[in-house]
Amino acid sequence: MNKTLDMKQVVKNNGVLIVFFIICIGLSFLSPYFFTLNNILNIFRQTSIYGVIAVGMTFVILTGGIDLSVGSILALSGMICAGLMKNNGVNAFAASLIAILVGGGLGLVNGLLITLGKIAPFVVTLGMVTIARGLTLIYSKGYPVSGFSSSFREIGGGYFLGIPIPAIIFVITVVIAWYILNHTRLGRYTYAIGGNEETVTLSGINVKFYKTMVYVIVGIASGLSALILTSRLNSAEAIAGQGYELDVIAAVVIGGTSLSGGRGTIIGTLIGALLIGVINNGMNLLGISPYFQQVVKGCLIIGAVILDRLRDETN
Amino acid sequence: MEPILAMKGITKTFPGVIALSDVSFDLYKGELHALVGENGAGKSTLMKILSGLYKADSGDLILRGEKIVSTGLREMIGHRIGVIYQELNLIPYLSVAENIFIGREPLNRVNGIDWKKMRSMTKELLEPFNLDIDVTQKVCTLGAAYQQIIEIAKALSLKAEILVMDEPTAALTGNEVDKLFDIIAKLKNDGVSIIYISHRLEEVHHLADRITILRDGKHVVTKKRGEMSNDEMVRHMVGRVLEEQYPQYESTPGDPVLEVKNLTKKGICENLSFTARSGEILGFVGLVGAGRTEIMQTIYGYRKKEGGEIFMNGKKVEIRNCQDAVQKGIALIPEERKQQGLILGMSVFDNAALAVLDLYSRTGGILKRSKINAEVNKMIDSMDIKTPSVRQLVKNLSGGNQQKVVLAKWFIRHCDVYIFDEPTRGIDVGAKVEIFRLMQNLALRGAAVVMISSELPEVMNIADRIAVVFEGRIVKEFARGELNEEQVMEYSLGLHEKKHA
CATH class of the missing domain: 3.40.50.300 (P-loop containing nucleotide triphosphate hydrolases)
Known part of the structure; x- marks a missing residue:
């Protein structure tokens, strides 16, 4: 009896991981191309663009917040990076650094409005969606900026030891985020704030500072993602990143992070992001219409939350 | 006389815990029967079985001489049992009338809510309580005592003949308590039977016709009012002689x-x-x-x-x-333990470590894990917190142990x-003494x-x-x-x- 109970527990606690493996095994049978090194690396590369942001978003959602403006921040950071390189002759390294700073800066604005302005994260970042998008259009006058140096194109298209560089960036981001969440004050406070903000305040912790920081982190992640996307497309467009917030939040939620905060893991987000990547990739390989893919993604999000609920009720 | 309610040989287990073992309890018409025991003694579990929220593993529930087999929340309300939980369940932004008639609002011809009728029904219902409130007032504008009374009125409007009150005076002030006691007396006069759960022994002595004490999920004793002294009750509750x-x-x-x-x-x-x-x-x-x-x-x-x-x-x-x-x-151990002192969804360890992470970290906020582990574990050991492991979530601990976690958090920090x-x-007698000792130790340490x-x-x-x-x-x-x-x-x-x- 104990054995079966344990099996149930295992299934419930690792539901998404098991679903992930089942889908992978299924796709391997359905498409001979799916389980090839090439395709796996391809999935990682495709996933990295929103996966990197999802890593940052995990921090925000762990505090019980939300950031809807990641797609717009991505567009503005990417456009400024492209503009600096093409119009001002700034070198790729400096322009990339500035793009990340722009992302972090916009995140800081979000964070300060939320903590000092005491406005709900949903409202602040909803405003930032159109502000950053508008700034991108003003800066670019609506035209795309294309054609970059070969060194910049390496970020999105290059390989290191046969592994796509975006995949490496994604994995490194995951490792750093895991370390921060588990081994630094910032990480532990992130969980604590999501668990009970008032208790954390009364424990003498500067909640406003740490809450602001999580928006800076997701901003930086958006800037980083902007580099990968801009480099990969060899072009920055004002409409870049539109709707990304949905994939990003979906990855985090599918990964088991609670939208009310306090509970979740970075490994969960990694699996959540890869699961979305695998499903997109698999359905493309099988020739399923992209319209249908949207339906599947939606079901996945709801299914993941149901799985989560089941786990809560048994524990 | 037949008791209106008899619970016989009730046993209930949860994974790893026997919450109730062979507990019997009965209640006569118009009687107030107090249920007393430390936190975790099984009072709430017993009442949750009565309310239909839990199902007993074994044992009989006999209501008005008839054995009740299947139970559910709705069914038990149908059996005229009303439960008023310690955490009141009113909806703050709805009016008094809406709260009382929620789910069974009187309707008019077009199936809208018949406000006029609902208001007059509410007024009629609240009449005997002599309250100076407007039935259209939002519940959140009322004090705890009024909310308590509205819960009682709601239960009565459901024709409750058996009323369970769980720590009803916990949030009330002196005057409000008196008012509640008047109402309780009136209810008894009208033939309502009441099960009264309380930590406050004075209250129990004052109100109860009979007193039943539970300890560790077992029935210890049932006696009439006046047959037990305070000391005797405390001894039964803790199962040992409290030296002081x-x-x-x-x-x-x-x-x-x-x-x-x-x-x-x-x-x-x-x-x-x-x-x-x-x-x-x-x-x-x-x-x-x-x-x-x-x-x-x-x-x-x-x-x-x-x-x-x-x-x-x-x-x-x-x-x-x-x-x-x-x-x-300076350290503040707040009154609202659950809302302000703890992070309920986190572990004992994480809660206890919360206030000292800044003392034990390197530049950049990188934590000194081994140091923190050592300090927190030492403190948890020294405070005798009853938990299967430091990884246990705080919400699964009893009130007294939760409070010790809050204290541990601040004791590690060595404040002035x-x-x-x-x-x-909300802490049981045994744990109170331990908390007093801990406070005295702080003073002895020079704080x-x-x-x-x-x-x-x-x-x-x-x-x-x-x-x-x-x-x-x-x-x-x-x-x-x-x-x-x-x-x-x-x-x-x-x-x-x-x-x-």
Whole structure:
């Protein structure tokens, strides 16, 4: 009896991981191309663009917040990076650094409005969606900026030891985020704030500072993602990143992070992001219409939350 | 006479725990039967079985002579059982009338809500309670006592003949308690049978026709009122002889540690001054609403002060927020344990470590894991927190053990001043003694301990010096034993001023 109970527990606690493996095994049978090194690396590369942001978003959602403006921040950071390189002759390294700073800066604005302005994260970042998008259009006058140096194109298209560089960036981001969440004050406070903000305040912790920081982190992640996307497309467009917030939040939620905060893991987000990547990739390989893919993604999000609920009720 | 309700041989287990084992309990018409026991004794589980929320593993439920087989919440309401939980279940932004008739609102011809009828039905229902409230008022604008009464009215409107009240006076002030007791007497007169759960033994003696004591999921004793003394009840509850309800110690008052001068905050206090010395416990008494909690929160920087100065160890300090207070060596153990003291969804370890992460980290906020592990585990061990492991979530612990987790959090930090706001609220007798001991140990270690409590006997016995707060002012300060409870009550009620005037 104990054995079966344990099996149930295992299934419930690792539901998404098991679903992930089942889908992978299924796709391997359905498409001979799916389980090839090439395709796996391809999935990682495709996933990295929103996966990197999802890593940052995990921090925000762990505090019980939300950031809807990641797609717009991505567009503005990417456009400024492209503009600096093409119009001002700034070198790729400096322009990339500035793009990340722009992302972090916009995140800081979000964070300060939320903590000092005491406005709900949903409202602040909803405003930032159109502000950053508008700034991108003003800066670019609506035209795309294309054609970059070969060194910049390496970020999105290059390989290191046969592994796509975006995949490496994604994995490194995951490792750093895991370390921060588990081994630094910032990480532990992130969980604590999501668990009970008032208790954390009364424990003498500067909640406003740490809450602001999580928006800076997701901003930086958006800037980083902007580099990968801009480099990969060899072009920055004002409409870049539109709707990304949905994939990003979906990855985090599918990964088991609670939208009310306090509970979740970075490994969960990694699996959540890869699961979305695998499903997109698999359905493309099988020739399923992209319209249908949207339906599947939606079901996945709801299914993941149901799985989560089941786990809560048994524990 | 047949009992209206008989629960026979009830057993209920949860994974790893036997919550109830072979417990029997009965109730006669018009009787008030008190159910007493420490936290975790099984009172709530027994009542949840009665309300239909849980299903017993074995045992019989006999209502009005008939055996009830399948039970569910709705079915039990249909059997005229009304349960009023400790956490009130009213919807704050709906009116009194809507709350009472939620789910069975009277309808008009077009299937809309018949407001006029609902209001008049509510008025009729509340009539016997003699309340000065408007039935269209939102529930959130009412005090705890009124909300309690509305819950009772709601249960009665469902034709409840058996009423379960779980710690109904926990959030009430003295006057409100009297009002509730009047209503309880009236209900009994009307033939309503009441099961009354309470920690307050005085209340139980006052109200109960019979008293049943549970301990560790087992029935210990059922006796009529007057057949058991307080001491006897406590002994049955804890299952051992408590050598003393209020442990004694030798206080060694030293230098002033926390000095508050002319603290002013509109609506809370004006020119309030006091001094807490190292090595002693300073108690604050007063009625609920006298502003004790708010005063401490203002000192702690949780609320912004408008005037006054705070000195720590003789030096003036600026406290703008809680962070400043903690950095200067002040700890506040809040009254609202679950909302303000703990992160319920996190582990014992994470909760206990929360306030010291800044002390044990390298630059960049990287934690010294092994150091933190050592300190936290040592403290949890020394406080005898009953938990299967430090990884256990705090929400799964009993009230007393939860409070110990809050204390552990602050003890690890070694503060100079410890402010306890109602440290024993909702905690069973055995754990109370342990909490008192821990407070005394802090004083012996040289800390200044400040304690707010609404349980007069507790402060009178534990605190070395006592300040009485009335309307945001300290109206009297005295050493332990100088005044008796009646005199303290006079000061708390502000009667001394009227006498002089």
